[in-house]
Amino acid sequence: MSEQSDTGRRPRTPRNTLSADLILDTALRLLDERGLDAFSMRALAEELGVGTMALYTYFRSKEELFCAARDRVFGRYAPPPRTGGPWHRQLREACLGLYQLFTGRPSVLQLLAEQHRAERPAEQGPAVGAVATMEHMLGLLRGAGIGREEAARAQTALVQYTVGAALRAGRTRCTDAEQRRRFQARLESLSAEDFPLIVDLAPELAAAQESTTQYAFGLDLILAGLRTAGSWEAAGRDDGAPPAQSD
Amino acid sequence: MSEQSDTGRRPRTPRNTLSADLILDTALRLLDERGLDAFSMRALAEELGVGTMALYTYFRSKEELFCAARDRVFGRYAPPPRTGGPWHRQLREACLGLYQLFTGRPSVLQLLAEQHRAERPAEQGPAVGAVATMEHMLGLLRGAGIGREEAARAQTALVQYTVGAALRAGRTRCTDAEQRRRFQARLESLSAEDFPLIVDLAPELAAAQESTTQYAFGLDLILAGLRTAGSWEAAGRDDGAPPAQSD
DNA sequence: ACCTGAACACCGTTCAAGT
DNA sequence: ACCTGAACACCGTTCAAGT
Numbered sequence A, B: 001m002s003e004q005s006d007t008g009r010r011p012r013t014p015r016n017t018l019s020a021d022l023i024l025d026t027a028l029r030l031l032d033e034r035g036l037d038a039f040s041m042r043a044l045a046e047e048l049g050v051g052t053m054a055l056y057t058y059f060r061s062k063e064e065l066f067c068a069a070r071d072r073v074f075g076r077y078a079p080p081p082r083t084g085g086p087w088h089r090q091l092r093e094a095c096l097g098l099y100q101l102f103t104g105r106p107s108v109l110q111l112l113a114e115q116h117r118a119e120r121p122a123e124q125g126p127a128v129g130a131v132a133t134m135e136h137m138l139g140l141l142r143g144a145g146i147g148r149e150e151a152a153r154a155q156t157a158l159v160q161y162t163v164g165a166a167l168r169a170g171r172t173r174c175t176d177a178e179q180r181r182r183f184q185a186r187l188e189s190l191s192a193e194d195f196p197l198i199v200d201l202a203p204e205l206a207a208a209q210e211s212t213t214q215y216a217f218g219l220d221l222i223l224a225g226l227r228t229a230g231s232w233e234a235a236g237r238d239d240g241a242p243p244a245q246s247d
Numbered sequence C, D: 001a002c003c004t005g006a007a008c009a010c011c012g013t014t015c016a017a018g019t
Helices: A020-034 A041-048 A052-057 A062-075 A087-104 A106-117 A131-143 A148-172 A176-188 A196-200 A202-207 A211-227 B020-034 B041-048 B052-057 B062-075 B087-104 B106-117 B131-143 B148-172 B176-188 B196-200 B202-207 B211-227
Strands: none
Touching: A020 A041, A020 A062, A020 A106, A041 A052, A062 A106, A087 A106, A087 A131, A087 A148, A087 A211, A106 A148, A106 B106, A106 B148, A131 A148, A131 B196, A148 A211, A148 B106, A148 B148, A148 B202, A148 B211, A176 A196, A176 A202, A196 A202, A196 B131, A202 B148, A211 B148, A211 B211, B020 B041, B020 B062, B020 B106, B041 B052, B062 B106, B087 B106, B087 B131, B087 B148, B087 B211, B106 B148, B131 B148, B148 B211, B176 B196, B176 B202, B196 B202
16 A cells, blocks of 8 residues: 555555455454445455455355354354353353344344345354354253253254344344334334233333343243253143153 | 237236235245245246336335235234133244244245344334234233233243244255254264264254244243243242242 | 336356466 | 456346336
Protein backbone atom coordinates (compact mmCIF):
# COMPACT_ATOMS: atom_id res chain seq x y z
CA MET A 1 0.00 0.00 0.00
CA SER A 2 3.06 2.28 -0.37
CA GLU A 3 2.99 2.47 -4.17
CA GLN A 4 0.45 4.66 -5.88
CA SER A 5 0.95 3.18 -9.33
CA ASP A 6 -1.96 0.78 -8.81
CA THR A 7 -4.73 1.39 -11.29
CA GLY A 8 -7.42 -0.31 -9.16
CA ARG A 9 -9.53 1.77 -6.82
CA ARG A 10 -8.41 -0.10 -3.73
CA PRO A 11 -4.92 -1.24 -2.82
CA ARG A 12 -4.26 -4.77 -3.95
CA THR A 13 -3.01 -7.04 -1.25
CA PRO A 14 0.46 -8.22 -2.29
CA ARG A 15 0.94 -11.84 -3.24
CA ASN A 16 1.39 -14.62 -0.71
CA THR A 17 -0.19 -12.63 2.10
CA LEU A 18 -3.48 -14.46 1.75
CA SER A 19 -4.17 -17.52 3.86
CA ALA A 20 -7.11 -19.71 4.85
CA ASP A 21 -7.04 -18.29 8.38
CA LEU A 22 -7.04 -14.69 7.18
CA ILE A 23 -9.96 -15.42 4.87
CA LEU A 24 -11.95 -17.11 7.64
CA ASP A 25 -11.32 -14.37 10.18
CA THR A 26 -12.33 -11.71 7.67
CA ALA A 27 -15.44 -13.69 6.75
CA LEU A 28 -16.45 -13.97 10.41
CA ARG A 29 -15.86 -10.26 10.94
CA LEU A 30 -17.97 -9.46 7.88
CA LEU A 31 -20.78 -11.68 9.13
CA ASP A 32 -20.62 -10.04 12.55
CA GLU A 33 -20.64 -6.53 11.15
CA ARG A 34 -22.98 -6.73 8.17
CA GLY A 35 -24.90 -9.97 8.49
CA LEU A 36 -25.43 -12.99 6.29
CA ASP A 37 -27.61 -11.25 3.73
CA ALA A 38 -24.88 -8.75 2.91
CA PHE A 39 -22.24 -11.46 2.69
CA SER A 40 -20.95 -12.70 -0.66
CA MET A 41 -17.77 -14.13 -2.03
CA ARG A 42 -17.34 -10.94 -4.03
CA ALA A 43 -17.79 -8.74 -0.95
CA LEU A 44 -15.36 -10.86 1.04
CA ALA A 45 -12.73 -10.65 -1.69
CA GLU A 46 -13.25 -6.89 -1.94
CA GLU A 47 -12.70 -6.59 1.81
CA LEU A 48 -9.50 -8.59 1.51
CA GLY A 49 -8.31 -6.53 -1.45
CA VAL A 50 -8.00 -9.52 -3.78
CA GLY A 51 -9.82 -10.83 -6.83
CA THR A 52 -12.89 -12.93 -6.12
CA MET A 53 -11.33 -16.07 -7.48
CA ALA A 54 -8.37 -15.89 -5.12
CA LEU A 55 -10.71 -17.30 -2.46
CA TYR A 56 -11.22 -20.43 -4.54
CA THR A 57 -7.55 -21.29 -4.14
CA TYR A 58 -8.28 -21.99 -0.48
CA PHE A 59 -11.91 -23.17 -0.51
CA ARG A 60 -13.68 -25.12 -3.19
CA SER A 61 -17.00 -23.35 -2.61
CA LYS A 62 -18.85 -20.89 -0.42
CA GLU A 63 -20.34 -23.79 1.49
CA GLU A 64 -16.93 -25.24 2.25
CA LEU A 65 -15.78 -21.81 3.43
CA PHE A 66 -18.77 -21.59 5.77
CA CYS A 67 -18.11 -25.06 7.18
CA ALA A 68 -14.49 -24.14 7.81
CA ALA A 69 -15.55 -20.89 9.50
CA ARG A 70 -17.90 -22.78 11.78
CA ASP A 71 -15.23 -25.38 12.56
CA ARG A 72 -12.80 -22.59 13.37
CA VAL A 73 -15.14 -20.98 15.90
CA PHE A 74 -16.21 -24.27 17.45
CA GLY A 75 -12.63 -25.51 17.54
CA ARG A 76 -11.50 -22.48 19.52
CA TYR A 77 -14.37 -22.78 21.97
CA ALA A 78 -13.23 -22.77 25.60
CA PRO A 79 -15.94 -24.28 27.78
CA PRO A 80 -16.64 -22.64 31.14
CA PRO A 81 -14.43 -23.85 33.99
CA ARG A 82 -15.77 -27.00 35.60
CA THR A 83 -17.20 -26.15 38.97
CA GLY A 84 -17.80 -29.60 40.41
CA GLY A 85 -21.02 -30.23 42.28
CA PRO A 86 -23.84 -32.61 41.37
CA TRP A 87 -24.00 -33.99 37.83
CA HIS A 88 -27.13 -32.09 36.87
CA ARG A 89 -25.57 -28.81 37.90
CA GLN A 90 -22.47 -29.52 35.86
CA LEU A 91 -24.65 -30.50 32.93
CA ARG A 92 -26.42 -27.18 33.29
CA GLU A 93 -23.16 -25.26 33.15
CA ALA A 94 -22.02 -27.18 30.08
CA CYS A 95 -25.27 -26.45 28.23
CA LEU A 96 -25.22 -22.79 29.17
CA GLY A 97 -21.68 -22.62 27.83
CA LEU A 98 -22.81 -24.07 24.50
CA TYR A 99 -25.71 -21.63 24.38
CA GLN A 100 -23.31 -18.75 24.93
CA LEU A 101 -21.09 -20.07 22.16
CA PHE A 102 -24.02 -20.23 19.74
CA THR A 103 -25.51 -16.86 20.63
CA GLY A 104 -22.41 -14.90 21.60
CA ARG A 105 -21.55 -13.70 18.11
CA PRO A 106 -24.00 -12.93 15.32
CA SER A 107 -21.76 -14.72 12.84
CA VAL A 108 -21.95 -18.02 14.71
CA LEU A 109 -25.73 -17.87 14.84
CA GLN A 110 -25.90 -17.12 11.14
CA LEU A 111 -23.59 -19.99 10.27
CA LEU A 112 -25.68 -22.26 12.48
CA ALA A 113 -28.88 -21.22 10.73
CA GLU A 114 -27.29 -21.60 7.30
CA GLN A 115 -26.12 -25.09 8.18
CA HIS A 116 -29.64 -26.01 9.29
CA ARG A 117 -31.02 -24.79 5.99
CA ALA A 118 -28.70 -26.95 3.93
CA GLU A 119 -30.19 -29.75 1.86
CA ARG A 120 -27.53 -32.31 2.58
CA PRO A 121 -25.41 -32.17 5.74
CA ALA A 122 -22.27 -31.52 3.68
CA GLU A 123 -19.19 -33.63 4.24
CA GLN A 124 -18.08 -31.53 7.14
CA GLY A 125 -14.79 -32.63 8.65
CA PRO A 126 -14.74 -34.99 11.61
CA ALA A 127 -17.44 -33.53 13.83
CA VAL A 128 -15.61 -30.22 14.44
CA GLY A 129 -14.69 -28.80 17.84
CA ALA A 130 -16.85 -28.44 20.92
CA VAL A 131 -16.64 -32.22 20.89
CA ALA A 132 -15.00 -32.13 24.29
CA THR A 133 -18.22 -30.72 25.72
CA MET A 134 -20.21 -33.56 24.18
CA GLU A 135 -17.85 -36.04 25.79
CA HIS A 136 -18.16 -34.23 29.12
CA MET A 137 -21.96 -34.32 28.94
CA LEU A 138 -22.01 -38.02 28.16
CA GLY A 139 -19.67 -38.65 31.10
CA LEU A 140 -21.97 -36.80 33.47
CA LEU A 141 -25.05 -38.67 32.25
CA ARG A 142 -23.39 -42.08 32.42
CA GLY A 143 -21.95 -41.21 35.82
CA ALA A 144 -25.47 -40.51 37.05
CA GLY A 145 -26.34 -44.11 36.32
CA ILE A 146 -28.26 -43.47 33.15
CA GLY A 147 -28.12 -46.28 30.59
CA ARG A 148 -26.27 -46.20 27.31
CA GLU A 149 -29.19 -45.50 25.00
CA GLU A 150 -30.89 -43.09 27.39
CA ALA A 151 -27.66 -41.15 27.89
CA ALA A 152 -27.21 -40.82 24.14
CA ARG A 153 -30.80 -39.69 23.72
CA ALA A 154 -30.60 -37.25 26.62
CA GLN A 155 -27.40 -35.72 25.30
CA THR A 156 -28.94 -35.38 21.86
CA ALA A 157 -32.07 -33.79 23.33
CA LEU A 158 -30.02 -31.26 25.29
CA VAL A 159 -28.01 -30.26 22.21
CA GLN A 160 -31.16 -30.19 20.09
CA TYR A 161 -32.91 -27.90 22.54
CA THR A 162 -29.85 -25.67 22.83
CA VAL A 163 -29.51 -25.24 19.09
CA GLY A 164 -33.22 -24.63 18.69
CA ALA A 165 -33.25 -22.01 21.43
CA ALA A 166 -30.18 -20.33 19.94
CA LEU A 167 -31.77 -20.15 16.49
CA ARG A 168 -34.88 -18.59 17.96
CA ALA A 169 -32.73 -16.13 19.93
CA GLY A 170 -31.27 -15.01 16.63
CA ARG A 171 -34.69 -14.02 15.35
CA THR A 172 -35.58 -12.08 18.49
CA ARG A 173 -32.54 -9.89 19.02
CA CYS A 174 -32.19 -6.35 17.58
CA THR A 175 -33.94 -3.82 19.79
CA ASP A 176 -35.11 -6.34 22.35
CA ALA A 177 -37.74 -4.29 24.16
CA GLU A 178 -39.20 -2.79 21.00
CA GLN A 179 -39.40 -6.21 19.35
CA ARG A 180 -41.18 -7.75 22.33
CA ARG A 181 -43.65 -4.89 22.51
CA ARG A 182 -44.63 -5.53 18.91
CA PHE A 183 -44.94 -9.25 19.59
CA GLN A 184 -47.20 -8.53 22.55
CA ALA A 185 -49.31 -6.20 20.44
CA ARG A 186 -49.74 -8.93 17.82
CA LEU A 187 -50.92 -11.38 20.46
CA GLU A 188 -53.32 -8.86 21.97
CA SER A 189 -54.81 -8.14 18.57
CA LEU A 190 -56.17 -11.71 18.45
CA SER A 191 -59.79 -12.43 19.23
CA ALA A 192 -60.21 -12.49 23.01
CA GLU A 193 -63.20 -14.76 22.49
CA ASP A 194 -61.36 -17.45 20.55
CA PHE A 195 -58.02 -17.16 22.32
CA PRO A 196 -58.70 -15.82 25.83
CA LEU A 197 -55.55 -17.24 27.43
CA ILE A 198 -53.18 -16.00 24.72
CA VAL A 199 -54.62 -12.49 25.01
CA ASP A 200 -54.59 -12.63 28.80
CA LEU A 201 -51.03 -13.98 29.00
CA ALA A 202 -49.67 -11.77 26.22
CA PRO A 203 -47.30 -9.87 28.53
CA GLU A 204 -45.90 -13.09 29.99
CA LEU A 205 -45.57 -14.69 26.55
CA ALA A 206 -43.79 -11.61 25.25
CA ALA A 207 -41.47 -11.61 28.25
CA ALA A 208 -40.64 -15.26 27.54
CA GLN A 209 -39.14 -14.17 24.21
CA GLU A 210 -36.13 -12.88 26.11
CA SER A 211 -33.54 -15.45 25.34
CA THR A 212 -31.19 -16.48 28.12
CA THR A 213 -33.67 -16.69 31.00
CA GLN A 214 -36.12 -18.56 28.80
CA TYR A 215 -33.40 -20.93 27.65
CA ALA A 216 -32.45 -21.68 31.26
CA PHE A 217 -36.10 -22.30 32.13
CA GLY A 218 -36.51 -24.98 29.48
CA LEU A 219 -33.10 -26.41 30.26
CA ASP A 220 -34.09 -26.81 33.91
CA LEU A 221 -37.26 -28.60 32.87
CA ILE A 222 -35.24 -31.14 30.90
CA LEU A 223 -32.77 -31.57 33.76
CA ALA A 224 -35.61 -32.00 36.25
CA GLY A 225 -37.03 -34.65 33.95
CA LEU A 226 -33.70 -36.44 33.93
CA ARG A 227 -33.49 -36.31 37.71
CA THR A 228 -36.91 -37.88 38.06
CA ALA A 229 -35.83 -41.47 38.40
CA GLY A 230 -37.32 -43.60 35.65
CA SER A 231 -38.68 -40.66 33.74
CA TRP A 232 -36.75 -41.76 30.68
CA GLU A 233 -38.01 -45.31 31.00
CA ALA A 234 -41.65 -44.48 31.60
CA ALA A 235 -41.78 -42.25 28.56
CA GLY A 236 -45.23 -42.38 27.09
CA ARG A 237 -46.88 -44.20 29.95
CA ASP A 238 -49.87 -42.82 31.72
CA ASP A 239 -48.38 -42.38 35.16
CA GLY A 240 -45.09 -42.26 36.98
CA ALA A 241 -43.16 -45.50 36.77
CA PRO A 242 -41.04 -47.37 39.29
CA PRO A 243 -37.57 -45.87 39.57
CA ALA A 244 -35.90 -49.01 38.33
CA GLN A 245 -32.64 -48.44 36.49
CA SER A 246 -31.38 -50.97 34.05
CA ASP A 247 -27.72 -50.07 34.31
CA MET B 1 -53.35 -24.90 -24.95
CA SER B 2 -55.51 -25.48 -28.02
CA GLU B 3 -53.92 -22.83 -30.21
CA GLN B 4 -50.52 -23.48 -31.72
CA SER B 5 -49.94 -19.90 -32.81
CA ASP B 6 -48.11 -19.17 -29.55
CA THR B 7 -44.50 -18.37 -30.18
CA GLY B 8 -43.41 -19.20 -26.59
CA ARG B 9 -42.22 -22.71 -25.84
CA ARG B 10 -44.86 -23.34 -23.20
CA PRO B 11 -48.56 -22.54 -23.33
CA ARG B 12 -49.39 -19.26 -21.72
CA THR B 13 -51.99 -19.44 -19.03
CA PRO B 14 -54.93 -17.28 -20.14
CA ARG B 15 -55.66 -14.08 -18.30
CA ASN B 16 -57.55 -13.90 -15.00
CA THR B 17 -56.88 -17.54 -14.16
CA LEU B 18 -54.10 -16.61 -11.76
CA SER B 19 -54.85 -16.14 -8.10
CA ALA B 20 -52.98 -15.87 -4.81
CA ASP B 21 -54.18 -19.32 -3.78
CA LEU B 22 -53.07 -20.95 -7.04
CA ILE B 23 -49.67 -19.31 -6.72
CA LEU B 24 -49.25 -20.47 -3.12
CA ASP B 25 -50.32 -24.05 -3.84
CA THR B 26 -47.96 -24.24 -6.80
CA ALA B 27 -45.14 -22.79 -4.71
CA LEU B 28 -45.71 -25.38 -1.99
CA ARG B 29 -45.79 -28.18 -4.55
CA LEU B 30 -42.55 -26.92 -6.08
CA LEU B 31 -40.90 -26.79 -2.67
CA ASP B 32 -42.08 -30.32 -1.89
CA GLU B 33 -40.90 -31.71 -5.22
CA ARG B 34 -37.66 -29.88 -5.89
CA GLY B 35 -36.60 -28.22 -2.65
CA LEU B 36 -35.82 -24.70 -1.55
CA ASP B 37 -32.54 -24.45 -3.43
CA ALA B 38 -34.26 -25.09 -6.76
CA PHE B 39 -37.03 -22.61 -6.01
CA SER B 40 -37.07 -19.17 -7.58
CA MET B 41 -39.68 -16.65 -8.60
CA ARG B 42 -38.73 -17.35 -12.21
CA ALA B 43 -39.13 -21.11 -11.80
CA LEU B 44 -42.48 -20.64 -10.08
CA ALA B 45 -43.73 -18.38 -12.87
CA GLU B 46 -42.52 -20.86 -15.47
CA GLU B 47 -44.42 -23.63 -13.71
CA LEU B 48 -47.55 -21.49 -13.73
CA GLY B 49 -47.10 -20.57 -17.36
CA VAL B 50 -46.98 -16.82 -16.73
CA GLY B 51 -44.37 -14.11 -16.87
CA THR B 52 -42.26 -13.71 -13.74
CA MET B 53 -43.69 -10.32 -12.95
CA ALA B 54 -47.25 -11.62 -12.84
CA LEU B 55 -46.41 -12.95 -9.35
CA TYR B 56 -45.70 -9.43 -8.15
CA THR B 57 -49.31 -8.49 -8.75
CA TYR B 58 -50.22 -10.76 -5.82
CA PHE B 59 -47.15 -10.57 -3.58
CA ARG B 60 -44.85 -7.64 -3.06
CA SER B 61 -41.76 -9.85 -2.68
CA LYS B 62 -40.52 -13.39 -2.43
CA GLU B 63 -40.42 -13.04 1.35
CA GLU B 64 -44.07 -12.01 1.47
CA LEU B 65 -44.96 -14.98 -0.72
CA PHE B 66 -43.13 -17.33 1.65
CA CYS B 67 -44.89 -15.83 4.67
CA ALA B 68 -48.25 -16.29 2.98
CA ALA B 69 -47.38 -19.88 2.07
CA ARG B 70 -46.48 -20.63 5.69
CA ASP B 71 -49.66 -18.95 6.94
CA ARG B 72 -51.67 -21.00 4.47
CA VAL B 73 -50.26 -24.32 5.70
CA PHE B 74 -50.47 -23.37 9.38
CA GLY B 75 -53.96 -21.97 8.93
CA ARG B 76 -55.21 -25.24 7.47
CA TYR B 77 -53.63 -27.28 10.26
CA ALA B 78 -56.07 -29.67 11.92
CA PRO B 79 -54.72 -30.69 15.33
CA PRO B 80 -55.12 -34.33 16.37
CA PRO B 81 -58.46 -35.13 18.02
CA ARG B 82 -58.43 -34.40 21.73
CA THR B 83 -58.30 -37.63 23.64
CA GLY B 84 -58.89 -36.47 27.18
CA GLY B 85 -56.79 -37.93 29.96
CA PRO B 86 -54.34 -36.16 32.26
CA TRP B 87 -53.06 -32.74 31.25
CA HIS B 88 -49.51 -33.89 30.54
CA ARG B 89 -50.78 -36.58 28.18
CA GLN B 90 -52.91 -34.07 26.29
CA LEU B 91 -49.95 -31.70 26.14
CA ARG B 92 -47.92 -34.53 24.66
CA GLU B 93 -50.49 -35.14 21.94
CA ALA B 94 -50.66 -31.44 21.10
CA CYS B 95 -46.87 -31.18 20.76
CA LEU B 96 -46.63 -34.34 18.67
CA GLY B 97 -49.27 -32.86 16.38
CA LEU B 98 -47.21 -29.71 15.92
CA TYR B 99 -44.12 -31.79 15.24
CA GLN B 100 -46.01 -33.71 12.57
CA LEU B 101 -47.16 -30.44 11.04
CA PHE B 102 -43.61 -29.12 10.88
CA THR B 103 -42.01 -32.31 9.58
CA GLY B 104 -44.85 -33.80 7.53
CA ARG B 105 -44.07 -31.98 4.30
CA PRO B 106 -40.62 -30.91 3.11
CA SER B 107 -42.01 -27.55 2.05
CA VAL B 108 -43.13 -26.68 5.57
CA LEU B 109 -39.75 -27.55 7.01
CA GLN B 110 -38.02 -25.44 4.39
CA LEU B 111 -40.27 -22.47 5.03
CA LEU B 112 -39.65 -22.86 8.75
CA ALA B 113 -35.89 -22.89 8.24
CA GLU B 114 -36.05 -19.92 5.90
CA GLN B 115 -38.08 -17.97 8.44
CA HIS B 116 -35.51 -18.72 11.11
CA ARG B 117 -32.75 -17.46 8.86
CA ALA B 118 -34.44 -14.10 8.29
CA GLU B 119 -32.75 -11.01 9.68
CA ARG B 120 -35.88 -9.30 10.89
CA PRO B 121 -39.00 -11.24 11.85
CA ALA B 122 -40.92 -9.72 8.93
CA GLU B 123 -44.30 -8.11 9.50
CA GLN B 124 -46.06 -11.43 9.26
CA GLY B 125 -49.82 -11.19 9.68
CA PRO B 126 -51.43 -11.67 13.08
CA ALA B 127 -49.58 -14.73 14.39
CA VAL B 128 -50.87 -17.08 11.66
CA GLY B 129 -52.78 -20.31 12.26
CA ALA B 130 -51.97 -23.14 14.65
CA VAL B 131 -52.80 -20.53 17.25
CA ALA B 132 -55.60 -22.73 18.53
CA THR B 133 -53.00 -25.28 19.60
CA MET B 134 -51.11 -22.61 21.52
CA GLU B 135 -54.31 -21.66 23.30
CA HIS B 136 -54.99 -25.31 24.06
CA MET B 137 -51.51 -25.79 25.51
CA LEU B 138 -51.80 -22.74 27.73
CA GLY B 139 -55.16 -24.00 28.98
CA LEU B 140 -53.69 -27.36 29.93
CA LEU B 141 -50.77 -25.75 31.75
CA ARG B 142 -52.91 -23.27 33.65
CA GLY B 143 -55.40 -26.03 34.45
CA ALA B 144 -52.57 -28.01 36.02
CA GLY B 145 -52.14 -25.23 38.53
CA ILE B 146 -49.05 -23.74 36.96
CA GLY B 147 -48.67 -19.99 37.44
CA ARG B 148 -49.05 -17.36 34.74
CA GLU B 149 -45.39 -16.70 34.04
CA GLU B 150 -44.38 -20.33 34.36
CA ALA B 151 -47.14 -21.45 32.01
CA ALA B 152 -46.03 -18.90 29.41
CA ARG B 153 -42.43 -19.99 29.75
CA ALA B 154 -43.31 -23.68 29.63
CA GLN B 155 -45.43 -23.20 26.52
CA THR B 156 -42.62 -21.25 24.87
CA ALA B 157 -40.08 -23.94 25.82
CA LEU B 158 -42.26 -26.68 24.33
CA VAL B 159 -42.71 -24.81 21.05
CA GLN B 160 -39.03 -23.90 20.99
CA TYR B 161 -37.99 -27.50 21.46
CA THR B 162 -40.49 -28.67 18.85
CA VAL B 163 -39.26 -26.23 16.22
CA GLY B 164 -35.63 -27.02 17.01
CA ALA B 165 -36.22 -30.74 16.73
CA ALA B 166 -38.13 -30.29 13.47
CA LEU B 167 -35.32 -28.23 11.95
CA ARG B 168 -32.81 -30.88 12.89
CA ALA B 169 -35.07 -33.57 11.47
CA GLY B 170 -34.90 -31.71 8.17
CA ARG B 171 -31.13 -32.09 8.06
CA THR B 172 -31.20 -35.78 8.87
CA ARG B 173 -33.79 -37.13 6.43
CA CYS B 174 -32.91 -38.42 2.93
CA THR B 175 -31.75 -42.01 3.07
CA ASP B 176 -32.14 -42.37 6.80
CA ALA B 177 -30.10 -45.50 7.40
CA GLU B 178 -27.30 -44.51 5.06
CA GLN B 179 -27.04 -41.06 6.64
CA ARG B 180 -26.86 -42.45 10.14
CA ARG B 181 -24.20 -44.95 9.18
CA ARG B 182 -22.04 -42.11 7.92
CA PHE B 183 -22.68 -40.14 11.09
CA GLN B 184 -21.65 -43.12 13.19
CA ALA B 185 -18.51 -43.58 11.12
CA ARG B 186 -17.58 -39.94 11.70
CA LEU B 187 -17.98 -40.35 15.45
CA GLU B 188 -15.95 -43.55 15.47
CA SER B 189 -13.14 -41.86 13.57
CA LEU B 190 -12.51 -39.62 16.57
CA SER B 191 -9.65 -40.32 18.95
CA ALA B 192 -10.75 -43.06 21.36
CA GLU B 193 -8.25 -41.68 23.83
CA ASP B 194 -9.63 -38.14 23.92
CA PHE B 195 -13.30 -39.03 23.45
CA PRO B 196 -13.81 -42.56 24.78
CA LEU B 197 -17.53 -42.17 25.48
CA ILE B 198 -18.41 -40.69 22.12
CA VAL B 199 -16.60 -43.49 20.33
CA ASP B 200 -18.12 -46.11 22.64
CA LEU B 201 -21.65 -44.72 22.32
CA ALA B 202 -21.41 -43.98 18.59
CA PRO B 203 -24.13 -46.52 17.67
CA GLU B 204 -26.53 -45.13 20.27
CA LEU B 205 -25.78 -41.53 19.28
CA ALA B 206 -26.35 -42.37 15.63
CA ALA B 207 -29.61 -44.11 16.46
CA ALA B 208 -30.71 -40.98 18.35
CA GLN B 209 -30.59 -39.09 15.06
CA GLU B 210 -33.82 -40.77 14.08
CA SER B 211 -36.31 -38.02 14.45
CA THR B 212 -39.70 -38.91 15.87
CA THR B 213 -38.62 -41.27 18.65
CA GLN B 214 -35.89 -38.87 19.67
CA TYR B 215 -38.31 -35.95 19.63
CA ALA B 216 -40.71 -37.86 21.89
CA PHE B 217 -37.85 -38.70 24.27
CA GLY B 218 -36.92 -35.05 24.81
CA LEU B 219 -40.57 -34.06 24.97
CA ASP B 220 -41.17 -36.57 27.75
CA LEU B 221 -38.20 -35.18 29.65
CA ILE B 222 -39.71 -31.70 29.55
CA LEU B 223 -43.12 -33.00 30.55
CA ALA B 224 -41.61 -35.01 33.41
CA GLY B 225 -39.89 -31.83 34.53
CA LEU B 226 -43.21 -30.00 34.48
CA ARG B 227 -44.85 -32.76 36.52
CA THR B 228 -42.16 -32.57 39.17
CA ALA B 229 -43.91 -30.21 41.54
CA GLY B 230 -41.90 -27.07 42.05
CA SER B 231 -39.40 -27.93 39.38
CA TRP B 232 -40.11 -24.64 37.66
CA GLU B 233 -39.73 -22.75 40.91
CA ALA B 234 -36.52 -24.36 42.08
CA ALA B 235 -34.82 -23.68 38.79
CA GLY B 236 -31.13 -23.22 39.36
CA ARG B 237 -31.01 -24.37 42.96
CA ASP B 238 -28.69 -27.08 44.11
CA ASP B 239 -31.22 -29.64 45.20
CA GLY B 240 -34.85 -30.56 44.88
CA ALA B 241 -37.13 -27.91 46.29
CA PRO B 242 -40.30 -28.13 48.37
CA PRO B 243 -43.30 -28.86 46.17
CA ALA B 244 -44.97 -25.59 47.02
CA GLN B 245 -47.19 -24.13 44.34
CA SER B 246 -47.89 -20.45 44.28
CA ASP B 247 -51.12 -20.65 42.36
C1' DA C 1 -56.47 -4.40 -12.40
C1' DC C 2 -53.67 -7.67 -14.40
C1' DC C 3 -49.81 -9.00 -16.96
C1' DT C 4 -45.65 -8.44 -20.08
C1' DG C 5 -40.51 -8.04 -21.65
C1' DA C 6 -36.43 -5.60 -21.19
C1' DA C 7 -33.23 -4.01 -18.11
C1' DC C 8 -30.55 -3.37 -13.64
C1' DA C 9 -27.68 -4.77 -10.18
C1' DC C 10 -26.46 -8.44 -8.29
C1' DC C 11 -25.01 -13.77 -7.33
C1' DG C 12 -21.53 -18.40 -7.30
C1' DT C 13 -18.57 -20.60 -10.13
C1' DT C 14 -15.87 -22.18 -14.62
C1' DC C 15 -12.21 -21.35 -17.52
C1' DA C 16 -8.09 -19.88 -19.84
C1' DA C 17 -4.44 -17.22 -18.79
C1' DG C 18 -0.81 -14.93 -16.26
C1' DT C 19 3.16 -14.95 -12.47
C1' DA D 1 0.95 -22.83 -6.35
C1' DC D 2 -1.22 -18.61 -6.30
C1' DC D 3 -3.98 -15.22 -8.35
C1' DT D 4 -6.43 -12.67 -12.22
C1' DG D 5 -10.35 -10.92 -15.47
C1' DA D 6 -13.79 -12.21 -18.53
C1' DA D 7 -17.62 -14.93 -19.12
C1' DC D 8 -21.68 -18.05 -18.01
C1' DA D 9 -25.84 -19.04 -16.10
C1' DC D 10 -28.35 -17.64 -12.87
C1' DC D 11 -30.98 -14.42 -9.11
C1' DG D 12 -34.94 -10.69 -7.19
C1' DT D 13 -36.88 -6.65 -8.44
C1' DT D 14 -37.82 -1.91 -10.99
C1' DC D 15 -39.85 0.21 -14.72
C1' DA D 16 -42.41 1.57 -18.71
C1' DA D 17 -45.64 -0.36 -21.43
C1' DG D 18 -49.49 -3.02 -23.03
C1' DT D 19 -54.58 -5.00 -22.34
